[in-house]
Amino acid sequence: MADVKLPPLAEGVNKANITYWHKAVGDSVKEGEDLVELVTDKATFNMPSPASGKLTKIAVEEGSEVEVGQVLAVIE
Numbered sequence: 100m101a102d103v104k105l106p107p108l109a110e111g112v113n114k115a116n117i118t119y120w121h122k123a124v125g126d127s128v129k130e131g132e133d134l135v136e137l138v139t140d141k142a143t144f145n146m147p148s149p150a151s152g153k154l155t156k157i158a159v160e161e162g163s164e165v166e167v168g169q170v171l172a173v174i175e
Contacts, residue, residue: 101150103172105165108139113167115139120161122154128174135171150174 105115119136122128133145134154156173159165 100155101152101174102170103134103146103149103174105137105167105169105171106146107167109141112139112141114164116164117159117161117171118143120157121145124154124157126154128152128154137165148174 108115115137116139117135118138121133121135128134128148128151130149130151131147134148135146137144137146152174154172155175157171158173159169159171165171
């Protein structure tokens with residue numbers, strides 16, 4: 100099982116907003132595949148999956164703000 104956490108961002112940026120999940124609960128994901136789209140006040144970017152497996156939980160819904168280190172999802 101792997102927790103998907105928001106990684107450190109640019110200097111001085113500690114939060115991001117989730118704009119779009121590329122996968123749904125129950126979907127298979129591959130390591131490195133786009134998993135979630137995030138927006139900060141400086142950039143919009145896709146965060147890749149840190150592991151391969153099945154997406155078993157989305158902990159934070161689209162439109163929500165997240166902080167660095169916060170668990171976004173779980174992959175088994």
